Amino acid sequence: MLDIKFVRANPDIVKENIKKKFQDDKLPLVDEVIEYDKELREAKTRVEYLRSQRNTISKQIGVLMGQGKKEEAEEAKKQVAAMADEMAALDVKEQELTEKVRKIMLVIPNIIDPSVPIGKDDSENVEIERFGEPVVPDFEIPYHT
Template sequence: MLDIKFVRENPDIVKQNIKNKFQDRKLPLVDEAIELDKKSREIKTEADNLRSKRNKVSKQIGELMKAGDKEGAAKIKEEMARDAARLKELEAEQPVVDEQLKKVMMVIPNIIDASVPIGKDDSENVEIKRYGEPVVPDFEIPYHTDIMESFAGIDLESARRVAGNGFYYLIGDIARLHSAVTAYARDFMINKGFTYVIPPFMIRSDVVTGVMSFDEMDSMMYKIEGEDLYLIGTSEHSMIGRFIDQMIDE
């Protein structure tokens, strides 16, 4: 999620970034966020001023009472009562406005890197590097599940009965191959200097809202019923959450 200060100070950059991502429907959210932020800061300023005034006036009432000026003290008390009522309104309004701002900010996309080519879909992808030449066989390539079934390495029907469509049992050498490829990829990246991490497979809602918008959350993650926990859709969610509320030195 972007820093509201960045959005406030760079609205044109944020809007252009939205256009670059072909999400023009989100353009009004930038001005909405700025207005909500302004309202939030105004509420906070007024509330802080009322609290400061309350502290000063309380001392003043004591001095007036001590001097025998009951009428003057009564007038100030009336004013304090009005201020207290207003402060109560502000304190109730502040979290509502802040929550509205948070929801809007969660939908505004992060700034894409300057090196990323602009394109409406993958048909406009730009080739950065090529390693070798692709081999195109002169025969029809079987579907991957057909290959696995020829080795008796996958059971889709049983998985469908157990969990529904989209699940599978990997069996025998195919299961071993799956583990071997995973191990190869792991060791390859370790040898490239990366650190291997197995993250939590569930995260709390405050971490979820720190890494994605509410719309994305609904489409990508499953909530554990009765618990403040979500199943991660990718390790990215847990890995970002690992550093939540921390400052990382560059």
């Protein structure tokens, strides 16, 4: 499986590789996985931001309670609860996107080595080296089923 960072950085190389393997039906998957990855990274960034904000507000709640400002503390608690709800929704979205990216990445073929000759099927294979002569036995070889 290719690394998503490689696919993100080199979509043209990945698409060209897919064409060399004559699997043109997989070409749209490259753009699709890049889009899902972008959404996934945005969701992760948003979750981290919300977590940071929640931690900051939680500290403020303790200070407000210590100062006897219960109304402000209750308002801050409501903000924390709203953030927790949004974070839960984003976590679900993040899991879904992670699974989508993983499934698509499993379908995108690996990069062909530059030394490999390109051909549609086995008939276009190039023999590079032959070692020894094939052995032909004196007896009939049984057919195995």
